[in-house]
Amino acid sequence: MDKDKLEKFRGVLTDMRARIAGDFERAVQAGAEEFGADVPDINDDATRAINRTVMMEIGGKSHETLMQIDDALSRIGAGAYGECMECGEEIPEKRLELLPFAQFCVNCKEKLEKEGPEGS
Numbered sequence: 001m002d003k004d005k006l007e008k009f010r011g012v013l014t015d016m017r018a019r020i021a022g023d024f025e026r027a028v029q030a031g032a033e034e035f036g037a038d039v040p041d042i043n044d045d046a047t048r049a050i051n052r053t054v055m056m057e058i059g060g061k062s063h064e065t066l067m068q069i070d071d072a073l074s075r076i077g078a079g080a081y082g083e084c085m086e087c088g089e090e091i092p093e094k095r096l097e098l099l100p101f102a103q104f105c106v107n108c109k110e111k112l113e114k115e116g117p118e119g120s
């Protein structure tokens, strides 16, 4: 992939990351406030368990996306962006425009979804 395109996707990913990170923080905060009234000690195990639950249930999806975006950004840095992590083929640009943090080509994605719980 040429440099201009890489920069374009880097920009898209960076914007997306900022937006999702904001949503994620708001979701965690809203969740923490909802539980907060019943939790006097912020350091006790119950609070930690609730925080984990909030992270998983409210922020889980966006957290997962954030990690995929970070991963894509580091692949841009490493010069490996746009390659399928399964078969090494180039992921079509059309797919990257829809899903800039895509890690797999369509074929491998479908194969992986059929085979295991990953990527559900």
Ligand SMILES: [Zn+2]
Binding pocket: 084, 085, 086, 087, 088, 089, 104, 105, 106, 107, 108, 109
């Ligand atoms: Zn592939």
